[in-house]
Amino acid sequence: QVHLVESGGGLVQAGGSLTLSCVVSGSMFSLGAMGWYRQAPGKQRELVATITRGGNTNYADFVKGRFTMSRDNTKNTVYLRMNSLKPEDTAVYYCNGLSGGSTIYSWGQGTQVTVSS
Secondary structure, eight states: OEEEEEEOOEEEETTOOEEEEEEEEESOSSOOOEEEEEEOTTSOOEEEEEEOTTOOEEEOTTTTTTEEEEEETTTTEEEEEEOSOOGGGOEEEEEEEEETTEEOSOOOOOEEEEEEO
């Protein structure tokens, strides 16, 4: 089994910053492409950012220029640095592995990000 553990969420004022971490452990041979997702109350889960094994990133338009995804392959960990946070960023944030654009692991517990106005 592969386990995903997200952390780093919290309560922050609009304009503030948070850094999320996702530690991947288990049966995978190596950490491949990864994505960050979020789900706000009453809304569907949406893709926030992706990073390839080699570190190439893509971002949803609504976070471009504000969020930065990175990875540390030696730690099997991916990060999401979130700057200039907005109330609409409030959501539970999840990570997952990606293969061919699809998630491949069971979802973890996520980490709550709450941005107050």
